[in-house]
Structure formats: structure tokens, C-alpha cells
Amino acid sequence: MENDNSRRDFIKKSAALALGTIVAGTVANNALAATDFIEKEMIVPEPGKFSLPKLPYEYDALEPHIDKMTMEIHYSKHHQAYVDNLNKAFAALDAKTAGTLNDLDDIFANVDKLPPAIRNNAGGHYNHTFFWRTMKTHGGGIPTGKLAEAINAEFNSLENFKKLFADAAMKRFGSGWAWLVTNKGKLSIGSTANQDNPLMKLDSVEVKGKPVIALDVWEHAYYLKNQNRRADYINSFWNVIDWEGAGQIFEMAK
Ligand code: MN3
Numbered sequence: 489m490e491n492d493n494s495r496r497d498f499i500k501k502s503a504a505l506a507l508g509t510i511v512a513g514t515v516a517n518n519a520l521a522a523t524d525f526i527e528k529e530m531i532v533p534e535p536g537k538f539s540l541p542k543l544p545y546e547y548d549a550l551e552p553h554i555d556k557m558t559m560e561i562h563y564s565k566h567h568q569a570y571v572d573n574l575n576k577a578f579a580a581l582d583a584k585t586a587g588t589l590n591d592l593d594d595i596f597a598n599v600d601k602l603p604p605a606i607r608n609n610a611g612g613h614y615n616h617t618f619f620w621r622t623m624k625t626h627g628g629g630i631p632t633g634k635l636a637e638a639i640n641a642e643f644n645s646l647e648n649f650k651k652l653f654a655d656a657a658m659k660r661f662g663s664g665w666a667w668l669v670t671n672k673g674k675l676s677i678g679s680t681a682n683q684d685n686p687l688m689k690l691d692s693v694e695v696k697g698k699p700v701i702a703l704d705v706w707e708h709a710y711y712l713k714n715q716n717r718r719a720d721y722i723n724s725f726w727n728v729i730d731w732e733g734a735g736q737i738f739e740m741a742k
Pocket of ligand 1: 562566616704706708709
């Protein structure tokens with residue numbers, strides 16, 4: 489959309505639909521207000537003030553596909569640790585560097601010049617926040633609208649898209665993420681290592697663009713329920729994916 493105000497209004501409305509309560513009540517003092525999150529303008533109120541966004545559903549909301557204990561540990565321990573360690577790493581930056589980093593976009597754009605602790609934990613914070621909203625209770629089904637059209641145009645069919653996405657998730661050696669991203673409406677699939685993401689300006693990140701779907705393939709995301717069977721976890725993901733939200737993110741990100 490051309491007009492900034494109408495664009496923001498649209499984003500607010502859509503974000504409310506897409507993100508539910510992911511940041512409800514935390515807007516005033518949170519780097520990840522829903523609208524800003526979608527816009528990737530994740531403002532740092534002041535150094536060391538990143539905080540854990542509210543999970544948009546209960547820990548058991550994705551049962552039986554993703555179990556309650558995994559969700560609880562993943563969110564309250566792993567994601568919390570990324571937030572805490574990001575704040576520590578941010579606090580350790582010199583004032584001049586910290587002063588140039590107004591949002592996570594700034595961090596991702598300059599990540600090659602920042603300490604690894606910033607890269608790893610800013611990535612971890614962003615990726616998990618995005619991942620939570622990629623899923624919902626009673627998810628699954630099929631995409632509709634422009635996202636469905638784009639998937640068919642790029643990958644021929646939903647089934648083929650799912651196969652290619654699962655391949656990317658399976659082939660990521662060790663820990664990392666699988667992504668569906670958009671570049672001006674053109675979709676692509678890829679994976680990143682560790683907590684890297686498609687927004688990071690790094691040669692080692694092979695998939696670049698605005699995230700539409702994220703899947704965490706670290707073992708901590710599935711080991712309790714699936715042990716070493718990453719393929720089973722990926723199959724489960726299709727039962728909880730929020731296609732409606734992904735469609736809204738896609739249309740906003742174009
Ligand atoms: Mn994780």
C-alpha cells in the first residue's frame with residue numbers, strides 16, 4: 489500500500505487477526521509489538537529491554553501434535569534464555585554501537601559486525617517469536633487466497649510445496665530452521681543454521697527475504713515427543729500450521 493497511515497491501519501487490523509494475543513499487554517514496553525513485529529521495526533525501547541512476548545495460546549494448545557511439555561520448556565526456558573542473553577549481550581556493547589541499533593532490523597542488517605552473542609540471541613528471539621505465530625490450535629488444512637495462488641505458481645501444488653519444505657527441514661544438518669520467505673511476492677524455501685534467519689545480511693544465509701513460515705528444527709523442538717524422528721515432527725507441523733495467519737503475513741510482506 490502506498491499510504492503510510494492506511495498501511496499501518498491495515499497492518500494493525502491484520503496483525504490483530506494474525507497474531508492474536510502474542511504481544512497483548514506488552515506493547516508499551518516490548519520490542520515486539522504486533523504491528524512493529526510484522527513491519528520488522530522491532531524497536532529497542534532502551535538497551536537491555538527486550539522481553540518475552542506472550543505466547544498466543546496455552547502450552548497444551550497444539551496437542552497432540554506438539555506436546556505440552558515441549559511447548560512449556562521451549563517457550564519458558566529456551567526462548568526466555570535468548571531474550572535474557574540478548575539483553576546481556578546488548579548491555580555489553582559499547583555505547584556507540586548500541587546507539588546505532590534501533591531495532592532488530594538494524595541488528596540483522598549489521599550482524600556481521602556484531603558479536604556472535606548478539607547474532608545468536610537476536611536471531612533466537614526473533615525466530616521463536618515468529619515460530620509461535622506460525623502455529624495455532626486447530627491449524628492445518630490448506631492455504632487460501634493469494635498465498636495459495638503463489639504457492640501453486642511457484643511450487644505447482646501444495647503437496648509439492650510441503651515436500652520441498654520438508655526436504656529443507658530434513659536436510660538442515662544439526663540445529664537450524666526451515667523457512668518459506670517472500671521477495672516481492674515471489675516465494676522461496678530454504679533453511680538456516682543455528683539461529684540465523686532470512687533477514688540477516690550474511691553470505692552464509694542462503695535464503696533471504698521476508699519470512700512467511702518458520703519451522704524450528706532444533707532437537708529441543710521435538711525430542712521429548714519424537715526423539716530423533718525429525719520427519720514425524722515435520723509431519724505433525726502440518727496439523728498445527730496457521731495458514732490463515734501465514735496468508736496475512738504474506739500479503740502484508742509483499
Ligand atoms: Mn527452538
